[in-house]
Amino acid sequence: xxxxxxxxxxxxxxxxxxxxxxxxxxxxxxxxxxxxxxxxxxxxxxxxxxxxxxxxxxxxxxxxxxxxxxxxxxxxxxxxxxxxxxxxxxxxxxxxxxxxxxxxxxxxxxxxxxxxxxxxxxxxxxxxxx
Numbered sequence: 859x860x861x862x863x864x865x866x867x868x869x870x871x872x873x874x875x876x877x878x879x880x881x882x883x884x885x886x887x888x889x890x891x892x893x894x895x896x897x898x899x900x901x902x903x904x905x906x907x908x909x910x911x912x913x914x915x916x917x918x919x920x921x922x923x924x925x926x927x928x929x930x931x932x933x934x935x936x937x938x939x940x941x942x943x944x945x946x947x948x949x950x951x952x953x954x955x956x957x958x959x960x961x962x963x964x965x966x967x968x969x970x971x972x973x974x975x976x977x978x979x980x981x982x983x984x985x986x987x988x
Contacts, residue, residue: 880920880921880922881922881923881924881973881974882918882920882922882923882924882926882944882946882973883918883919883920883922884916884917884918884971884973884978884979885917885918885919885949886916886917887914887915887916887917887969887971887978887979887980887981888902888913888914888915888917888981889902889903889904889912889913889914889915889969889981889983890902890903890913890915891903891906891910891911891912891913892913893913893915893953896951897915897950897951897952897953898915898917898951899913899914899915903983904981904982904983904984905983905984905986906962906983906984906985906986907985907986907987908958908961908962908963908964908985908987909961909962910962910985911955911956911957912955912956912957912962912967912969912983913953913954913955914928914953914954914955914969914971914981915951915952915953915954916928916951916952916954916971917949917950917951918944918946918949918950918951918952919949920948920949921946921947921948922945922946923943923944923945923946924943924944924973924974925941925942925943925944925973925974925975926941926942926944926952926971926972926973927939927940927941927942927971927972927973927975928940928941928954928969928970928971929969929970929971929972930956930967930968930969931967931968931969931970932962932963932965932966932967933965933966937956938956940954942954954969956969962985963985964985964986964987965984965985966982966983966984967982967983967984967985968980968981968982968983969981969983
């Protein structure tokens with residue numbers, strides 16, 4: 859390959875590399891009662907009432923793509939699981955929520971967050987009647 863052909867090949871490869879997205883990096887997991895307009899949690903708490911909607915927000919801090927899963931459990935049993943395929947150009951927040959029209963039973967809950975099938979964090983919270 860001549861020098862000119864090598865330069866042309868490199869010039870063609872650079873834009874492709876710049877367009878590729880690496881894996882996401884989870885910076886924080888928030889749990890609370892409301893969301894901000896950017897999908898981060900507005901009112902962070904670990905104490906909920908039976909009629910509350912419970913939000914989890916996964917904050918990522920760089921350009922990337924991946925599948926984020928929220929696995930909700932109560933008393934050690936799975937009650938809900940949702941996954942979202944995402945692609946971001948910078949910092950972002952991915953929102954998940956859980957609501958029970960009949961109200962949540964009092965007790966201990968947790969949400970486990972997975973990124974591309976690998977656990978990245980857990981947040982524990984409690985639902986109480988008072």
